[in-house]
Amino acid sequence: xxxxxxxxxxxxxxxxxxxxxxxxxTSGFNGLFWYQQHAGEAPTFLSYNVLDGLEEKxxxxxxxxxxxxxxxxxxxxxxxxDSASYLCAxxxxxxxxxxxxxxxxxxx
Amino acid sequence: xxxxxxxxxxxVLKTGQSMTLQCAQDMNHEYMSWYRQDPxxxxxxxxxxxxxxxxDQGEVPNGYNVSRSTTEDxxxxxxxxxxxxxxxxxxxxxxxxxxxxxxxGDGTRLSIL
Numbered sequence: 001x002x003x004x005x006x007x008x009x010x011x012x013x014x015x016x017x018x019x020x021x022x023x024x025x026t027s028g029f030n031g032l033f034w035y036q037q038h039a040g041e042a043p044t045f046l047s048y049n050v051l052d053g054l055e056e057k058x059x060x061x062x063x064x065x066x067x068x069x070x071x072x073x074x075x076x077x078x079x080x081x082d083s084a085s086y087l088c089a090x091x092x093x094x095x096x097x098x099x100x101x102x103x104x105x106x107x108x
Numbered sequence: 109x110x111x112x113x114x115x116x117x118x119x120v121l122k123t124g125q126s127m128t129l130q131c132a133q134d135m136n137h138e139y140m141s142w143y144r145q146d147p148x149x150x151x152x153x154x155x156x157x158x159x160x161x162x163x164d165q166g167e168v169p170n171g172y173n174v175s176r177s178t179t180e181d182x183x184x185x186x187x188x189x190x191x192x193x194x195x196x197x198x199x200x201x202x203x204x205x206x207x208x209x210x211x212x213g214d215g216t217r218l219s220i221l
Contacts, residue, residue: 004150008148031207033209033210041214042198042212042213042214042215043151043198043212044212045209045210045211048207048209050207087150087151089151094156094158094164095153095156095166096141096153096210097153097167098143098150098151098152098153099150100148100149100150101150
């Protein structure tokens with residue numbers, strides 16, 4: 001399988017900025033996706049990168065470096081509702097490979 | 109909008125029983141896939157399909173079968189349930205193409221006793 005690595009858990013304060021990193025295998029790579037998953041719910045799509053650089057969608061941004069096999073998700077102006085798991089997924093050889101997810105705890 | 113519909117939402121089986129998890133989508137998506145999610149292990153791909161009549165194995169296919177006779181439906185069959193198959197199962201679909209995000213069903217929570 002493909003090794004997708006991301007931190008297990010992070011804690012941040014309401015109103016702050018947090019960056020969640022993800023590394024993936026570059027062989028057959030064709031896209032990097034970020035999903036949000038609240039406890040007991042299904043994952044929902046947040047952001048997508050296929051080319052190097054930054055993609056911005058409101059409070060969420062995602063960055064990709066294809067040569068380094070590296071991506072990050074940036075969450076700005078954190079809100080309590082952002083407490084969730086964030087899943088990094090790479091698309092390689094026609095298959096999606098997910099990391100174990102980063103559980104983000106937002107504190108008041 | 110129904111999106112991706114999974115049934116049942118919850119199921120308890122005894123070891124050795126067989127069952128089928130249903131997945132249907134009404135978005136005319138070509139790509140469909142099945143995942144299992146276990147604590148601390150993220151989503152692992154079981155089987156996937158790029159269109160009707162075409163299926164392929166993912167990372168953890170053993171003990172599971174799939175078929176894709178129509179674009180809309182992608183059932184997952186457990187042949188002989190084992191306690192190791194206790195998990196949350198998610199079905200997902202997307203338009204075919206590498207740039208397309210997946211849409212997930214609400215999941216089936218399966219316990220094998």
